Amino acid sequence: MEGLIKGLVDVALGGGRDREDREEEQRSRDERSRSSWAEVVSGDQDRDDQERRRHSQHNNQWSVQEESQFWQDEGSRPSRRPQKAVDEGHEKNEGFNWNQNNWNREEKREDNNDGWDTVGRKPPRRQQKIQKEQWNGYKKPPNEQEYSNDVQIDDTLEPSEEELADLSQGCYRFWELDSNRLVPGKDYEIDCGDGKKAYQKDDMAQGSLFSWLSDDIFRKPTYSRFCSLLDNYNPNAGHKEVVTSEEKQEQAAFIEEISRTAPIKYLHKYLSAKGIVSWNYQDFKRTISSLWFDLYGRGGTSSCSSAFEHVFVGEIKQAGEQEVSGFHNWLQFYLEEAKGNVDYQGYIFPRRRGQIPDSETQLLTVQFEWNGILKSVSTTLVGVSPEFEIALYTLCFFVGGEDNYVQLGPYPVNIKCYRFGDRIGSVFPIAEN
Numbered sequence: 001m002e003g004l005i006k007g008l009v010d011v012a013l014g015g016g017r018d019r020e021d022r023e024e025e026q027r028s029r030d031e032r033s034r035s036s037w038a039e040v041v042s043g044d045q046d047r048d049d050q051e052r053r054r055h056s057q058h059n060n061q062w063s064v065q066e067e068s069q070f071w072q073d074e075g076s077r078p079s080r081r082p083q084k085a086v087d088e089g090h091e092k093n094e095g096f097n098w099n100q101n102n103w104n105r106e107e108k109r110e111d112n113n114d115g116w117d118t119v120g121r122k123p124p125r126r127q128q129k130i131q132k133e134q135w136n137g138y139k140k141p142p143n144e145q146e147y148s149n150d151v152q153i154d155d156t157l158e159p160s161e162e163e164l165a166d167l168s169q170g171c172y173r174f175w176e177l178d179s180n181r182l183v184p185g186k187d188y189e190i191d192c193g194d195g196k197k198a199y200q201k202d203d204m205a206q207g208s209l210f211s212w213l214s215d216d217i218f219r220k221p222t223y224s225r226f227c228s229l230l231d232n233y234n235p236n237a238g239h240k241e242v243v244t245s246e247e248k249q250e251q252a253a254f255i256e257e258i259s260r261t262a263p264i265k266y267l268h269k270y271l272s273a274k275g276i277v278s279w280n281y282q283d284f285k286r287t288i289s290s291l292w293f294d295l296y297g298r299g300g301t302s303s304c305s306s307a308f309e310h311v312f313v314g315e316i317k318q319a320g321e322q323e324v325s326g327f328h329n330w331l332q333f334y335l336e337e338a339k340g341n342v343d344y345q346g347y348i349f350p351r352r353r354g355q356i357p358d359s360e361t362q363l364l365t366v367q368f369e370w371n372g373i374l375k376s377v378s379t380t381l382v383g384v385s386p387e388f389e390i391a392l393y394t395l396c397f398f399v400g401g402e403d404n405y406v407q408l409g410p411y412p413v414n415i416k417c418y419r420f421g422d423r424i425g426s427v428f429p430i431a432e433n
Contacts, residue, residue, distance in 0.1 A: 135228045139246035142253045148221045150260045157262060159270045167399055170270055171406040171415070174392050177262040180220060180385035184360045188213040188383060192357045195349045196367065198377045204346030209366065210334050222261065223331070225254040226312075226386035230332055233309045237317045237325070238301045241309070254386075255289045263391040264288075276398050288394060296423055307424035311393065316373060324375040328428040329389070330382045336370065343369040348377055350431065363411040365431050379429050381408070393417070393427040405432065 137145060151157075156177070163169040175181075182188055189212055193205030218224055232247045258264050259281070268284045271277040277284045295303040298315075305315065314327025327333075336342040347357050348365040357364055365379040381389065396404045396415045404415040412432040418425040 135224070138225055138228050138250045138253050140253075141249055142256055145253050145256075147253075147257055148260050151262045151265060153265060157266045157269055159266065159273060164270065164273055167396070167404060168406040170395060170399075171392055171404075171408060173266060174263045174388055174395075175409045177266055178385050178388040179262065180222060181388065182217065182383035182385075184362065184383060186214075187217060190359050190361075190364075190382065192347045192359070192361070192364070193344070194346055195356065196346045198348055198367065201374075202345075203343070205344045207344075208337050209344040209368075210337060213334055220385075221257050222254075222386050225250070225257050227331060227335065229254060229308070230313055230335065233313050235309075235313060235315050237315045238299050238304055240301055240304050241295055241306070243295070251289060251293045255285050258387040258390060259285050259288075261385075261387040263385075263387045267391040267395055270395060271398055274399065288390070291394065291397070291424065292390065294423070296420065307427075311424070311427055312389075314370065316370075322373050324370050324373050326426060326428075327370065327375060328378060328380060330380045330384070331386070333368070333380060341371050345369065345374075363408070363413065363429065363431050379431055381429055393424070397424050397427065 159170060159173070163173060184190070188210060190209050191205075191207060191211050192209070193207070196202065196204045218227065229247075229250055232243070232250070233241060259268075268277065268281060272279045272284070277287050292308045293306055295306050297303060298305045299317070299319065309315065310326035312326075312329040312332055314332065315325050317323045317325055333342060337344060345367040348367060350356070350365070362382045362384070363379065364382055365377060367377065368375055392408075392415065396406075396417045397419070400415065400417060402417055402419075404417060406413055406415060408429075414430040414432050415427065416430055417427045
């Protein structure tokens with residue numbers, strides 16, 4: 001009791017805040033001393049000069065930190081411009097176990113005592129019944145599966161000279177061709193909650209990001225096949241992946257399904273016109289499959305990662321403090337949130353004041369915890385189809401550079417693309433508005 005009273009008095013007198021400030025400053029110094037990837041993606045002026053001094057690395061910006069140690073150790077191409085380290089406030093969490101394709105966290109659950117409930121507990125998430133009946137069929141050999149009809153090739157799938165000369169115009173065509181993109185309010189609904197700056201740790205969301213998602217979405221062939229791939233990986237970085245023959249068949253069937261859509265057909269026309277891939281469509285599909293699913297090593301462990309796993313599934317770096325890296329897909333976010341593995345913490349303030357995201361926003365920068373581990377900044381294209389993201393990121397990898405400033409519908413975006421030799425190390429959107 002004496003300790004409790006002393007703690008309350010200490011907080012009342014400002015001692016708790018002082019300790020927090022000292023810890024924040026220490027973490028900031030530690031982060032500045034580390035080699036890291038960070039990219040400035042916003043610049044909101046602070047009004048408090050003292051706050052600016054304490055968080056100088058956040059002045060006029062907030063940054064995306066990616067998995068720099070892996071890239072630098074393994075010989076990734078360096079950044080083209082100086083980058084600044086960010087204190088992402090990663091929290092230690094010791095209780096992770098991987099068992100039967102599930103990532104389980106040993107949580108300390110707070111039980112009600114004498115009818116009292118925990119203050120601030122979020123409401124339970126809506127449980128989503130995923131249509132998985134057809135997933136077993138995806139494990140069959142690809143030539144034994146049924147697919148959607150091919151999109152007919154017409155003039156809309158032929159890139160113009162202007163599009164071939166301008167990456168942004170090519171990427172904009174993907175947005176126009178994405179007939180599978182979902183409609184906010186009709187196919188799903190999000191609740192952005194309140195905003196915050198990237199270094200702030202307070203949970204600004206009273207509930208989940210996704211209020212609901214139509215069950216019909218999981219009957220869409222490319223969506224369903226994409227979701228069936230997400231549980232094929234162990235997200236612990238450094239864990240050597242073992243890909244079964246059935247999982248390889250799932251991968252091949254996914255590539256076959258998306259290759260029948262307009263964005264992928266346009267991608268083939270674009271890349272083959274530039275002489276980057278073969279005109280032969282079967283050769284092209286093998287190139288796409290290799291780019292996204294072939295395994296490579298990170299952090300000294302061979303065959304422990306792939307472009308698909310990192311970008312869409314996400315990984316946990318175990319060296320030092322645990323960190324979430326990758327995890328840039330909205331479907332994975334939705335499914336993990338529905339399972340209770342993701343805790344949405346609020347959106348990150350946009351660079352320009354007055355541009356506050358709402359339920360209609362389809363480019364959203366958020367903060368969340370994945371099984372108790374913080375991801376301070378993550379930008380996601382919400383409601384876009386799997387074929388759209390595969391096409392967009394593939395084009396930027398083959399044709400673009402590290403920074404690819406493009407227009408996607410109403411959204412100016414920088415598609416940040418890090419190469420890992422001839423592989424995709426990481427690729428993700430950064431909101432430019």
